[in-house]
Amino acid sequence: MATAASSGDDVRKELTCAICLDFFKDPVILKCGHNFCRFCICMHWDENGGDYGYHCPQCRTVFNKRTFTKNYLVQNLVAKIDDLECLGSSPTPAKPLKVDGKCELHGEELKLYCQTDKRPICVVCRESRAHRHHEVAPVSEVVHDMKMELRLRLMELNWHKSQCLKVIAADERTVTDVRMKKQRLKEKVEADVGALVQFLLDERDSLLDSLDAEEVAAVAVADDNLEIVRAEAAAVAKCVADIHAHVGGETTFESLVETFNEAVHSKPFAEVEPVSSPTEFTDFSGPFQLIMWKKMMHVLHTMPQNLTLDPDTAHPNLHISDFDTKVEELRTRSQEPDLPVRFTRFCGVLATAQYCGGQHYWEVDVRDKGVWYLGVTTEGSNRKGFVSLAPSAGYWSLCLQDRLYANGEDGRVPVADYWNSPRVGVYLDYDRGCLSFYDAVTMKRLYVFDTCFMEPVYPFFSPGKNDPGSRLCICHYY
Numbered sequence: 519m520a521t522a523a524s525s526g527d528d529v530r531k532e533l534t535c536a537i538c539l540d541f542f543k544d545p546v547i548l549k550c551g552h553n554f555c556r557f558c559i560c561m562h563w564d565e566n567g568g569d570y571g572y573h574c575p576q577c578r579t580v581f582n583k584r585t586f587t588k589n590y591l592v593q594n595l596v597a598k599i600d601d602l603e604c605l606g607s608s609p610t611p612a613k614p615l616k617v618d619g620k621c622e623l624h625g626e627e628l629k630l631y632c633q634t635d636k637r638p639i640c641v642v643c644r645e646s647r648a649h650r651h652h653e654v655a656p657v658s659e660v661v662h663d664m665k666m667e668l669r670l671r672l673m674e675l676n677w678h679k680s681q682c683l684k685v686i687a688a689d690e691r692t693v694t695d696v697r698m699k700k701q702r703l704k705e706k707v708e709a710d711v712g713a714l715v716q717f718l719l720d721e722r723d724s725l726l727d728s729l730d731a732e733e734v735a736a737v738a739v740a741d742d743n744l745e746i747v748r749a750e751a752a753a754v755a756k757c758v759a760d761i762h763a764h765v766g767g768e769t770t771f772e773s774l775v776e777t778f779n780e781a782v783h784s785k786p787f788a789e790v791e792p793v794s795s796p797t798e799f800t801d802f803s804g805p806f807q808l809i810m811w812k813k814m815m816h817v818l819h820t821m822p823q824n825l826t827l828d829p830d831t832a833h834p835n836l837h838i839s840d841f842d843t844k845v846e847e848l849r850t851r852s853q854e855p856d857l858p859v860r861f862t863r864f865c866g867v868l869a870t871a872q873y874c875g876g877q878h879y880w881e882v883d884v885r886d887k888g889v890w891y892l893g894v895t896t897e898g899s900n901r902k903g904f905v906s907l908a909p910s911a912g913y914w915s916l917c918l919q920d921r922l923y924a925n926g927e928d929g930r931v932p933v934a935d936y937w938n939s940p941r942v943g944v945y946l947d948y949d950r951g952c953l954s955f956y957d958a959v960t961m962k963r964l965y966v967f968d969t970c971f972m973e974p975v976y977p978f979f980s981p982g983k984n985d986p987g988s989r990l991c992i993c994h995y996y
Contacts, residue, residue, distance in 0.1 A: 533596050536576055537562060537676060538669045541596050546586040550579040553592055558673065560584075565677045575680065631660040710819065717817050721810055729802060736797035747790045757781055815996060820877045820945070824994040825869040825977060831859045831901070832867040836981070842870075846989040847981050864905040866891070869977040869992075878946045880977060881958045881993040884918070885940040889982030890990055891917045892942055893925075894953060894975040914967045915978070916942070916955045924955075924965045933965050941993060944977065958993075 535542050537558035544556040552574050554562075563572045563584055571580040620627055626640035634652035643649050757780070763769065764777045815821045826842040834851045838844070845867055856862065871878075873894075884890050891907070893915025900911065907913040907925040915925045922937050923930040941958035953967040981990045 529595075533592065537673055539672060540669065542589075542592055545589045545592040545596070547589040547592070548574055548579075548586050549581065550574050550577050552576045553589055554586075556586075556588075559586065561673065562677060562680075566680055575676065629657055630654050631657050633660075713817060714814065717814060718810065721813065725802070725806075729799070732797060732799060732801070740793050740796070743793050746788075750788060750790055754787060812996070820879050822993070822995045823871065823878055823880045824996065825871055825880050825992045827979070827992070828859075828868050828870045829854075830857050831861065833861040833863075833865045835865055835983075836867055838867065840991065843994065844989055844991045845979055845981055847983065859901065861901045861905070863903050864901070864980065865983045866901070866905070866978050866980040868895070869979070872897070872974045872976055873946060873948050874974040875948050878948070879943060881941050881943045882979065883941055883991040883993055887918070887981065887988050887990065889917075889919055889988070891915050891978075891980035891982070892944060892955070892990075893978060894944075894946060895978045896971070897974045897976065909967065909969055913978075914953050914969065916965055919982075922964065924967075931965075946975070946977075948975070 530541075533541055535545075535555045535558055536552070537554055540555075542553060542555055545553050546556045546559060547553050548559070554575070559575075562575055566573070571582055572584055573580045621640035621643060624640050624642040626642055628638035628640055630639050630641060630644055631637070632639050632643075632649050632652050632654050635649070638657060639649055639654070644654055760777050761781055764774050769777075827838050827845055829838045829842065832838055832845070832854075834854050835848055837846050837848045837852075839846075847865060854860070859868070861867070869880075882890075882892055884892075893907075893913060895914075896912035899913060900906075905911070905913070907915050907917075908927050910927060913925065916933065917923050917925060917930075918937055921932060922934040924933050925931075939957045939959050942964075943956035943958035943961070945954040945956065946952075947954075948971055951968060951970040953969070955964045955966075956962065957964060979990050979992075981988055
């Protein structure tokens, strides 16, 4: 009997909806194999579905659209649950819920519930003057209504729980992503800065080794000369001593003659001179930091690029000079042919460089320039007539007029109220879809565009319009 009862409980559990916790009503089955009441799953998806798909409340499987199938087997099992043979015995019918105790005034069972006073009463109390005009209902109906309210509340709580779980999962993913990004950036910082530090250490060691070698060579020359001069000085000292001995002291004639012949008739002593030109270490008298900086540029992953302007793309009012690095507006219009790539209304010009991958950086001299536009544009962007500088039109740019702006999708975005830096740096990371602008003196980032480049891009420049005589110049560093 216990086994049959346990089996019956298991079957009842399998035939219970996980949302409303009651027997299935119009059951449907999802593709993941879980069953729910049609009303319950539809209500759950109405509250919890959306742009990220529709998920199963039990296994969290995500579906692209609302899809389920009517489960006739489960429907029939629910309809015939009292006759299922697998239960072993007829289940005990649920007993109606009764209120414990009896009425303190009349000794009758508490079969009614006073909605006004919020307490159970007996049938005699119902007819008394205390409850005659109150709203009264049988306890069974009140119990049913309460259960229905609890089921609805349970659905709300389950939905809120699912929302909490979704937020928790999203926040946990955010925390994980932040930590992973931080770790990747930490490794990049350590690798990049470490490479520069190692380069400087290697250069320092190389310079010190060269300095030591030059010192050794110079000292060797001086040591050789010292050895010769010291030997000569010793010979002279011996000769002087011999002469003093024969001049001032007693000596034999034969010894005097020998000393006289050696001192007077022998070959003269060699001339001695100090080392003529001691080393000045001329190879080490230059600007060390500048030399290191020049050499360091060749180990940088992203070094400043020496761009040149493409005259074939320049607006007829623009003049290109200084080996195609400087652009300025003229008062007269040149008679250049209208090429397909040439700007006809917007006073712009492209660089000759084309980028379809990698990381690139260049700087532009905007000294004393009141109006300018800088950025990149796609290969197929419009250059005829009116040019929209919006990213959707293939232009990503920063501009200076009365203040510093970024040209966004919905118009200009203020960046800074005041600008006095002589140079602007532009950094393009094509693969990441990132275009950043910097104050090239302090390397403070001014603005960044996050996008996805679908075709090659060119750097573009504009000195503005109605501002003759002012210039933009691309900076070259090597």
